Amino acid sequence: MTPNGTGPNPNAVKMAAALRALQKLQDKHHGVVESKDLSDEQRDLLVGTGFLKPVLKGWFICGNPKDLPGDTTAWYASYWPFLSGYLTKRFGKRYCLNPEASLLLHTGNTTVPRQVTVVTKQGGTQVVKLPFETSVLVYPDEKRVPKTRADVRGLQVWPVAEALCLVGPQFFTHHSREAEIALAMVRDPSELLTTLLAGEGMPTAASRLAGAMAFVGRTQDSAAIVNTMKSARVHVQPKNPFELEQPTLPPSRERSPYILRLRSLWSSWRQVVIDNFPPAPGLARDIEAYVHQVEERYRSDAYNSLSIEGYQVTEELIERVAKNGWDPENNEEDNASRDAMAARGYFQAFGAVKESIRRILVGGNPGYILKADHREWYSELFGPAVAAGILKRHQLAGYRTGPIFIRNSMHTPLPRDALLDSMEELFRLIAEEPEASVRAVLGHHLFVFIHPYFDGNGRIGRFMMNALLASGGYPWTVVRVARRQQYMDALELASVKGDIAPLTRFLAEELQAEPEARGAAE
Known part of the structure; x- marks a missing residue:
């Protein structure tokens, strides 16, 4: 009530209006808020009561007022929506996660990464520091932003087959599970060969993928890579990039x-x-x-x-x-x-x-x-x-x-x-x-x-x-x-x-x- 008891408390009215505005933003932008999305008064009120949590200058996520200092839940819960909203607002669709990050998303990796690498069509190199020792490395390289991109969790990523051709041998050792899953998601070697045969050809990547296919039991697909590259006059010697003793997945038609x-x-x-x-x-x-x-x-x-x-x-x-x-x-x-x-x-x-x-x-x-x-x-x-x-x-x-x-x-x-x-x-x-x-x-x-x-x-x-x-x-x-x-x-x-x-x-x-x-x- 007002001091004379004739109407609602003005502070409560302001709080209700701020929460309504936040709810609309939450529905529209998955809880990612930019300073300009709210009035200064609404933003200050929501931050002060814990309904908004600062991420970096001018950017916020929805929070829980009951969270204690150091509680990571709101950030980890909002990580992917924040990254999608932040990158989309900054670059539109003129960006792509690098091949390694793309494969981690495609293969259902459920862990919030310490750093994600983003390649843009223009701009400068920048490390964007985020809460709880996470960050985004942004650098420009128009040639590394593919014309055809996939959308995973609202993020622009390389298609699976192309990303497999572009990652280095360390991906198969540091992320062997994701590498196996990604290979299983490739239905036919022709998906890989389209990229492997582009330009002057990619003999090193072709050797790696032929060896990887043989390791996971897809010997016919391995031979198809070798023979097709040979027909294009590119010599390929299969080399297994995995350090596993045996694959963890038997060959199957499962793609999930x-x-x-x-x-x-x-x-x-x-x-x-x-x-x-x-x-x-x-x-x-x-x-x-x-x-x-x-x-x-x-x-x-x-x-x-x-x-x-x-x-x-x-x-x-x-x-x-x-x-x-x-x-x-x-x-x-x-x-x-x-x-x-x-x-x-x-x-x-x-x-x-x-x-x-x-x-x-x-x-x-x-x-x-x-x-x-x-x-x-x-x-x-x-x-x-x-x-x-x-x-x-x-x-x-x-x-x-x-x-x-x-x-x-x-x-x-x-x-x-x-x-x-x-x-x-x-x-x-x-x-x-x-x-x-x-x-x-x-x-x-x-x-x-x-x-x-x-x-x-x-x-x-x-x-x-x-x-x-x-x-x-x-x-x-x-x-x-x-x-x-x-x-x-x-x-x-x-x-x-x-x-x-x-x-x-x-x-x-x-x-x-x-x-x-x-x-x-x-």
């Missing part, structure tokens, strides 16, 4: 970079898991005794798993909701309690997971069972929020319908249009994997890597891990909140650096913790 990445990760990681995880005891013979042990772990698991996600959970709350002492319709405290809803949902989901485990213990294929049951787990996990009117019923229907970001992670979960195929592939990999340890560790991590839901991915991922541990006779394993940072660091190393060993060893340690420690609500 996300499915190819999942296959490559699984293939290259499975032996690491086997080497760093205890051998499976074997499927439990006494099903009821095993399920009883699972039930005994409920209190500890609920406390630790919910606490890892940031819920303020007490032993009393867990006990109360486990005994159905939760009534959102008639109890005002329960209706307003996010923590109570989370605890009740966890209790219901835990029960659904137990039933899935029973089916696994009688010999069902764990991949098929998880594929069929994980949606029910999710529905039970968030059913109380629907009952309380916090979520709409349709939000229980399926996977997320938009982007999502993991707090302070450089890993960007898969885009919505890749979710269905990627989840289908994940369950196929689980179903065909003979080692329970591999199913449990990689099933857990790759589910979180994909991040198919708007919320609950960590909890569902840990449920999945324990159901898959049961498929090898391992005990239900609690990831303790006291070790939350080690857990998050290990997940980040696997997602960003491609190193699954720390997560494998971490989960093995939690598996082998003394029962007292495993059950402690630390």
Whole structure:
């Protein structure tokens, strides 16, 4: 109200107007804001309240007022939209990412890079410093901006085949997974030969690509490159640029970079898991005794798993909701309690997971069972929020319908249009994997890597891990909140650096913790 109490507070009116203006910009420019897009008053108000975060002089991104200093989430979440908006506003379409950066985007690399190289048709060389030690190197070279470009994430990039011809041998050693995926995305060697035969020909690149094709098992395509170049009087001697002992991808007709990445990760990681995880005891013979042990772990698991996600959970709350002492319709405290809803949902989901485990213990294929049951787990996990009117019923229907970001992670979960195929592939990999340890560790991590839901991915991922541990006779394993940072660091190393060993060893340690420690609500 105004001082005399006759109307709305003018500061509130200004704030509402600024937020409306920001919402329009967010919808139009994906949260990338230039100074001139807002009035000085609106911009200062939004920056002061934390709704806008400065990136560089004259440029901003949308922020969350609750973010603490040093929180990287807003920047990593906005990185690609910012880069697209910034480059488009500066150069229109008169630019292109260099071949290396182009291939990383084409192949679904999900990590925010430290630096991206951009080639423009005019201007000067410049290093644009961005938040959290990221940057953009811009330099002019009209000959390195192709006439035909692809658009990935709103950015101008080289087409896959042309980029493969232009990258040096270091790309195949430093980014071997992306190189394999890019080769798999090339349907026919003619796509490469168009570039390899241009001008005076590219014998070194042709030798490299012929060797690469032979390494990944496409011997006919390798021979086609050699023979076609020979017909053009260019001598080519195939040379394998990879330093891998064997390819991580078998030849296939699959062209989705996300499915190819999942296959490559699984293939290259499975032996690491086997080497760093205890051998499976074997499927439990006494099903009821095993399920009883699972039930005994409920209190500890609920406390630790919910606490890892940031819920303020007490032993009393867990006990109360486990005994159905939760009534959102008639109890005002329960209706307003996010923590109570989370605890009740966890209790219901835990029960659904137990039933899935029973089916696994009688010999069902764990991949098929998880594929069929994980949606029910999710529905039970968030059913109380629907009952309380916090979520709409349709939000229980399926996977997320938009982007999502993991707090302070450089890993960007898969885009919505890749979710269905990627989840289908994940369950196929689980179903065909003979080692329970591999199913449990990689099933857990790759589910979180994909991040198919708007919320609950960590909890569902840990449920999945324990159901898959049961498929090898391992005990239900609690990831303790006291070790939350080690857990998050290990997940980040696997997602960003491609190193699954720390997560494998971490989960093995939690598996082998003394029962007292495993059950402690630390």
